[in-house]
Amino acid sequence: MIQSETLELLEWSRLCQHLSTFAATKLGAVASRHLTIPTSKNLSEELLAQTKEVYELESRLNSGLSFEGIQDIGDSLERAQIQGILAGDELLAIATTLSGARNLRRAIDNHEDLVVLTSLVSELRTYPEVEQEIHRCVDERGQIADRASQKLGDIRADLRKTRSQITQKLHNIIQVKSSALQENIITQRGDRFVIPVKATHKDAIPGIVHDTSTSGLTLYVEPNSVVPMGNQLRQLTRKEEIEEEAIRRQLSEQVGAICPDLERLLLIVTTLDLATAKARYGYWLKANPPRFIDIKANEKITLRQLRHPLLEWQHHHEQGHAVIPVDLLVQPETRVVTITGPNTGGKTVTLKTLALAALMAKAGMFVPAREPVELPWFDMILADIGDEQSLQQSLSTFSGHIRRISRILNELGRDVINHVSTSSSLILLDEVGAGTDPAEGSALAIALLKYLADYALLTMASTHFGELKALKYQDERFENASVEFDDATLSPTYRLLWGIPGRSNALAIARRLGLNPEVVEAAKQEMGGANDEVNSVIAGLEAQRRRQETKAAEAQKLLQQAEVLYKQVSEKATSLEEREQSLKEKQEVAVQQAIASAKGEIATVIRRLQKGTPTAQEAQFATNNLNQIAEKFTTPQQQKPKVGFMPKVGDRIRISKLGQTAEVITAPDSDGELNVRFGIMKMNVKLTDIESLDGQKVEPPPVKQTRNTPSNNVTPPPEAPNIRTSKNTFDIRGKRVADAEIILDKAISEASGPIWIIHGHGTGKLREGVHAYLKQHSRVKRMEPAAQADGGTGVTIAYV
Structure with a gap:
């Protein structure tokens, strides 16, 4: 008593009425208006899981979940169970409901991660053979079609033939006796074909009078010559009705045989529509799914x-x-x-x-x-x-x-x-x-x-x-x-x-x-004054509360500004990296072009020397040309030296700038230069420009440090504090583990600090999958649950 009175005080029925406007079917609207409150926590959690999954499904589908074709066929099923004969439009409604339910199941089966909905529609039987038989026998207007049986087709062919004969006979009479008619038309009274005859000319066209106009000036007469054909038409019409009834009885018996499954289908469809109405109402309200807690x-x-x-x-x-x-x-x-x-x-x-x-x-x-x-x-x-x-x-x-x-x-x-x-x-x-x-x-x-x-x-x-x-x-x-x-x-x-x-x-x-x-x-x-003192204390508390709220609002504003700045800096850093990469690629192209040009000029010098017997002066001139070419086309490159290589006289080395192999003639001098020979040419090169044939670089001479030289062991800057922002927070609730791993892999590859992963509690499978993935990732140092204020065990912090 008091519980129903409480619902009335809270205007619960009004809320249910609002909810019903989001239902897609009449069944769902009725269920929404008479929404009952579950008596167990398990049932509430089951209903909530249905709403969550429908909400997720609606977000994936372009046009949402469709309930097209589903109708309230409850009364028809009750009559079919007691061997009643259903009308054509009732049978058609059953067929469209079966089709609509099958489409619903197909839409849900395409999303295997929606466990609750998949389990719900797994018991759905839609009997496509019954649906096909109904569509074969009943047309889209709810009428029994000629194709329903051979006998019905023959009867209707005779009906059409008889109607044609009647109308042809009446047209002939109209042409002959047009002066006796009020209008040259053929009409019907009941199931009989008649023509409008002037009351003053009733003897001109003998026949049966089936009706009279209000003024009495017109008689609707069925001519005697047409009466036998009219009788034949009535007999054929009765045969048509009997055959149609037999077909509808047969279809109704098929429906009656599967009534329990169809009632179960209606229950499942209504449950789905009710869950859909809740999800759409929640979306309209900008509401969020609740979690039941244990205060104990x-x-x-x-x-x-x-x-x-x-x-x-x-x-x-x-x-x-x-x-x-x-x-x-x-x-x-x-x-x-x-x-x-x-x-x-x-x-x-x-x-x-x-x-x-x-x-x-x-x-x-x-x-x-x-x-x-x-x-x-x-x-x-x-x-x-x-x-x-x-x-x-x-x-x-x-x-x-x-x-x-x-x-x-x-x-x-x-x-x-x-x-x-x-x-x-x-x-x-x-x-x-x-x-x-x-x-x-x-x-x-x-x-x-x-x-x-x-x-x-x-x-x-x-x-x-x-x-x-x-x-x-x-x-x-x-x-x-x-x-x-x-x-x-x-x-x-x-x-x-x-x-x-x-x-x-x-x-x-x-x-x-x-x-x-x-x-x-x-x-x-x-x-007395005590009340003033109490009010003063309360006023002070309220003022302190307002100051704290103002400071909190300012802090929130600063945090938002910091996030904006962080985003801008990140975008600029990305832009600089892309620009640097572009410059490197252009520089590499320019270097390759310079090397190709240098090789061409070197080949020209060598061909000029090979044309005759070179003199020492010509060789020196060629050497100077090669040195100029080297200085012109060489770009400084930073190579990682392989420690331990020092050329000796007679060693074969490679001049990296020219791409040539040469022989060492003299040992390096104090300036780090040595004389080499390749072919008939000699030239001086620096130690930094040569390497061994296996790619080793010359060990650089040790740098002498004075007492005043500062040490290279610079203390690294302190690590920046870990601040949670929208940039490093990733919400993967409702995702499958495989999809979550793709998101996390991208997040970890782009991260330069810790990331916050919101996976929620749920069944725990998503959290276990995330933890297993983070443990095997090479870039993740450690992970830990977030503080209680940040979501507790429903959020994991991964330190990258």
Whole structure:
């Protein structure tokens, strides 16, 4: 009783109506409007998994999941089960539903990673042979087709022939007796063909009068010569009806034989459509999937930027005010939250928003809050919100509240009544203890909240009683919250402040609204100075809270600016690398061209020497030319020397700049030059320009360091702090392990520091696959789970 009353107070049926607008079929819309709340956590998690996978599938498909052709065939199946004969359009609806269900299964089977949906449609039987038989016998208008049977085809051929004979006979009569007719047309009365005859000329065309016009001036006559053919037409029509009925009976019997499977098909299709409606509603709400937590495992309720779904709908479709989100962050030890603040400040809306979020999570829907969305699975959600006054039942406001609270306590269950354990219930109380003497109401509210702290998982209560604010400082299971109030505008801001009780603003509001100052001062004296001190303390806390929020906003802004700068620097670095690579390629091309040109000029010199007997002067001249060519075309190259090679007289060496092999004539001098000979030519070369035939470079002479020479052992700069940004954070939730490895491989290859990998908890398979991949990757030094504030074990940090 109280649970259904709670749903009514929270306007759950209105939310379901909004949900139904996202359904694709009539079945899904009906199921959405009558959405039931699961009674077990396992069922809620199953429904939530369906919604998640449909959401993922819809994001992959260009046009979303299609339910085309699926109709509500429930009534037809019931009649077929009791051997009723279905009409042609009913049979056609069954065939299109079978086709639509098969297309649904095909769309899901193409995505093997969607385990829940694949398992759901695995039991789907679509009977293509029944569908084909229906389409063979029934056309797209729902009429039995000529091809349904040979007998029906013959009957309809005779019908067409007889109709043609009748119309031909009547046309002949019209041509002969046109003066006796009102109009030269052929019409029908019932199933008989007639012509309109003037009442004054009724004897001109003998026959049967089937109808008369309203004025009595026209008689609709079937001429006697046509009557036998009309009788024959009626007989053929009756035969056609009998044959059509036989065909429909045969098809209905086929449908009746598979009714259990078709009912199962309807259930699966409705389940899919309902999950699709939830996914599309969640997408429209910009909602996120919830995770059910265990408060006993020291997990806290996290609902950041939570929005009321009905107010969101009102804002978008009914030109309502913009929705102001609230943050609900409840520590695991907290059992009771008291919300204080002015009237119309949003206390009741906060209670309803939390309740609807819990109900949506239980029903497998996404919650309109920022990720992560974490809340317990409440076995009961009970509320006392609003006024239950009744003149007929002689109930005051206080009496109405007490009766409803009594029903709530009774619903807490046998365990609570017997003081056995704590019920996993969410209790919402609006203006607890109101409607009676303030002293007694306050005492009753304190006793009630302490009782609920013992026997309910979480209670959230709004109140004006100042005594309830002090419970937090007496019992760690209590927490204060308040709705913010703007003293300048004398209006609430609808923001929820945690850890700060609300101030009493009645006297300030009264003064601003023009109440006699003497009355206000007298009221202050009646209250004493303690209240002013409390309000001052609370005002100080609120100001400190605002300063902290301002600093947090500034820090967030700085972080965003840092991310922008990081992106710009990264882009510039990439551009410089690409430019450097381009210059290297151009330089390499220029070097190759220079070498080719140098070889050509060297060949020219050698050919000139080979034309006759060279003299010493000509040889020296050629040597000088070669040296000039070497200096002209040589580009300095940094080579990694192979230590240990030093040329000796008589060694064969390679001149790398010229690409020639030569013989050492003299040992290197103090300037590092030696004389070599190749062919008939001699020239001086430097040690740095030669190498051994196996590619070894000459060991460079040791550099003498003076005492004042600074050491090369420079202390490396300290490692930059690890900062998480959007650039080094990768969200792979919902991916297969193989797809995730591709993403991570690219991320690791481009990373210059740690990366944050969001894989979530789920079944744990994705996390295991990611950890196995990171362990075998050569660039990953180590990995560790993120801090609790960064996602805990649902996020892994890999140090690259």
